[in-house]
Amino acid sequence: MSKVKKVLIVGGGIGGLATAIALQKAGIQTEIVEKQKEWNVYGVGIILQSNALRAIDALGLTEEFLAIGTTHSALHIRDSQGNMIFDAPIHPSGKFNMTGGIPRRDFHEILLRAAMKHDTKIRMGTTVEVIENADSFVYTKFTDGTSETYDLVIGADGVRSKVRNMVFGEIEPTFVGQAVWRYTINRPENLENITMFYGQKAKAGIVPMTKESAYVFIVTAEPGNPWKQEDQLHVQMREAFHEFGGLIVELSEQITDPKEVVYRPLETLIVEKPWYRDRVLLIGDAAHATVPHLAQGAAMAIEDALVLAELLQQDAPLSDILNEFMDRRFERCKFVVENSNTLVQWELLQLEGRLPKEKKPNAIVAQSLMKMTEII
Ligand SMILES: Cc1cc2nc3c(=O)[nH]c(=O)nc-3n(C[C@H](O)[C@H](O)[C@H](O)COP(=O)(O)OP(=O)(O)OC[C@H]3O[C@@H](n4cnc5c(N)ncnc54)[C@H](O)[C@@H]3O)c2cc1C
Incomplete structure (x- = not known):
């Protein structure tokens, strides 16, 4: 030793x-x-x-x-409206698949x-x-x-x-020009895996965390790293989903408390x-x-x-x-x-x-x- x-x-x-x-x-x-x-x-x-x-x-x-x-046993890749693009398998590491x-x-x-x-x-x-x-x-x-x-x-x-x-x-x-917004929501029934949604302006996702909870996230371009008004973070996060449709938008209605929005410049x-x-x-x-x-x-x-x-x-x-x-x-x-x-x-x-x-x-x-x- x-x-x-x-x-x-x-x-x-x-x-x-x-x-x-x-x-x-x-x-x-x-x-x-x-x-x-x-x-x-x-x-x-x-x-x-x-x-x-x-x-x-x-x-x-x-x-x-x-x-x-x-x-989670797979990664679902979807378009901005929730239509399937493909399901990616998880690459196993040792016994963890x-x-x-x-x-x-x-x-x-x-x-x-x-x-x-x-x-x-x-x-x-x-x-x-x-x-x-x-x-x-x-x-x-x-x-x-x-x-x-x-x-x-x-x-x-x-x-x-x-x-x-x-x-x-x-x-x-170094700031890279993007930020991520995250918010904890109730886990939707039947959502087993991480699901990513690709839009033209942003990418978003839902991540199951426990039996009852998940979080939604959205990655946005933020040129110049602009200051965000804290008491408006929930409104701004919901607005970031404007080009999306379907499940992710339904879930984004749970974003109601600005204090619970975790916004991070990357x-x-x-x-x-x-x-x-x-x-x-x-x-x-x-x-x-x-x-x-x-x-x-x-x-x-x-x-x-x-x-x-x-x-x-x-x-x-x-x-x-x-x-x-x-x-x-x-x-x-x-x-x-x-x-x-x-x-x-x-x-x-x-x-x-x-x-x-x-x-x-x-x-x-x-x-x-x-x-x-x-x-x-
Ligand atoms: C938006 C975002 C999302 C992420 N998502 C993921 C993910 O999904 N999966 C993943 O694997 N990684 C993710 N990461 C990365 C992950 O969070 C970090 O890599 C990880 O937390 C690094 O751990 P750390 O202990 O090095 O630093 P930290 O977790 O930052 O811990 C540092 C600790 O040091 C303390 N500290 C700071 N300064 C001092 C000081 N001077 N004296 C004493 N204590 C001090 C802090 O209070 C803190 O407790 C994400 C990162 C970001 C920014």
Whole structure:
């Protein structure tokens, strides 16, 4: 086993909690600092692709996921009026030949409970103020006035990572020109699978999350990233469906509360390798934040956690372990980020009627998801 015995994780999101679970299970003492005073995970849900379900299984959490979330056995592709274009099969990853959906709050709760069960120490309302890399340890000072040394510090603090900016310099995400609107609705009877609807101006979808709930989403072009009036978000989201008809429009009538609309301008970022400096490593969105066109961001964060925990069990110098981590993670995460960005560019060209006929967005989705099923 490596000499890494004590690890600080900055950020208690999907990546931070998954890393804590995987490291504690590997016998490595972990501590999380989370800047929020109380957990404040936003509503709506998350799609977990087959490789994400495999990764959740590796964390030992399949039963917990299935107790709340739901699974889908195909992806239905429809036109803007709901007419069938085709049904895409799910590409299996290991034994998982399905995708999953679950409310984000429930998913976070499952990860949090598991991290606590494995004795992860979590300090809320706290972040790092000073990080000093030394040869054999990292010295950290926290905003609550305390200080501590660790063998490894992990920045799992999301797309606007403070750890990244403290240790790697200013690296900012890029707005891609689109935004996504999401809203939780009652799950329609007989809706088993994720269903996507392609219009001329936007694409929309319905994602079953639990037995009773689903969420609708719509991706719109938002040139210049315009400001949105918060108390009008429900009206604007419903208006975004104007070119659609049938089921998705019927369901959009449930969009009545502006506070429940989750509107996100989409951003992308890939930190050049390596994602570590001495004893500080970035994982998850802090290193590779992707737009959700392949629904792979959470999967990549959980895979980062599993690979790191596996490698830290080797009896090898930390720099060798972190180099191997980069060999196993960089190209895969970059592939997700780049293919997702290509999808954005093609969708924006399509909107202007300038997408060459040979460019097929659905083919990129299929090829990318097929690649992601590979065992990490
Ligand atoms: C609109 C949208 C839809 C998406 N849909 C999907 C999907 O369907 N499927 C999928 O797989 N992925 C999806 N993703 C991506 C997925 O949400 C992210 O990839 C994933 O949450 C990354 O986890 P993370 O832990 O790296 O970051 P985060 O989940 O952002 O967690 C970061 C944590 O760090 C904390 N933090 C921040 N700064 C500090 C600090 N200075 N100190 C301490 N703590 C700090 C935050 O409060 C937070 O708890 C989507 C993303 C977007 C934007």
